[in-house]
Amino acid sequence: MPTSGASTLQTARERFIAQWGALGSAWGINRTMAQIHALLLLSPEPRSTDEVMEALAISRGNANTNLRELVTCGLCRKVVRPGERREYFEAEKDVWQLFCTILRERKRREIDPTRTVLRDCADSTRGLRDAEGRAVHEQLKALADFVELAASLAERVAATEQSKIVPAMLRLLG
Amino acid sequence: MPTSGASTLQTARERFIAQWGALGSAWGINRTMAQIHALLLLSPEPRSTDEVMEALAISRGNANTNLRELVTCGLCRKVVRPGERREYFEAEKDVWQLFCTILRERKRREIDPTRTVLRDCADSTRGLRDAEGRAVHEQLKALADFVELAASLAERVAATEQSKIVPAMLRLLG
DNA sequence: CTATACTTTCATTTTGTTCCGAAAGTTCCG
């Protein structure tokens, strides 16, 4: 007996949504937000707030807040359909685009502030002459340099087309 | 009037600890754990539980739990000093080692489970014949492939010496 | 202008996390 297509689809969708939510959670992102994103990633057509509410069993306020946030950070778009008042939302589907958006956002929120602090700290301890001061300065400098490298790399990667980068990655793997 | 070396050092240390804590927070890591790690990163000598408690103004239980966790995930080591009962802790200081440890840990906790789910979902939707089923399958497959690539890349990078990778990165940037 | 359909906001409740410190456990030494 062949598996029902509808339930297969539904099961896969649910597993993916759950996992994407868990991943978001590990990244310090609101779980619901990640789940909405997952739902929209797998939706061939844009979805309305009400459809999102229904699919994930969440409240209107919750859905609204997180949809808005998804739009803000560039992972989703609002779609208006001619003649319809209701708003729809769709996710950016291209995986490389998605990756770049996430990369940029995380660089901005995580790497950049850290880089600033590390540079300041390394600078301010540069003049220290005692053993501990020197050791701390060296450690800070090593960290600062690394984060600096990470920042340039992230920026460069996020600005490159998939077709240019993926082969380079594969070469690195070879 | 020259700045006091001691307070300069103290200020830099505190800023760094605060920032590292914030970064940990964004990564879904216990803030205190990240702060302890920061403190140890900047400590030329290993520190005892009591020193950590005092420096960060945290309780014994809290310090103990998080130090243990840091050891578990390979970011710190327990150090026993001959003739002393008290335990000391030190962080891995080498920045590239540190990066690799974090990379491996995050791959294990974030990428691997996601990869499994994506593969399963992509497989189970392979047979679908209606428009929506096909679209969903394609999207899942694109995500699965990307995560697969990320996994190999992470593995490869974490297993490579700094001297081999950093030049390659810089070339990528050039 | 009004009724209606939809969106947004916000005070409140719910849920989840972190931290503390007391108590129990372990190890070591005389």
Add this chain to the structure above:
DNA sequence: CGGAACTTTCGGAACAAAATGAAAGTATAG
């Protein structure tokens, strides 16, 4: 043994984040 020095565990207090749903706001059609 016994007890001193230290480590680990654990229940719950304190805090932080997320979700709810009702109320307020806004646009549209008639």
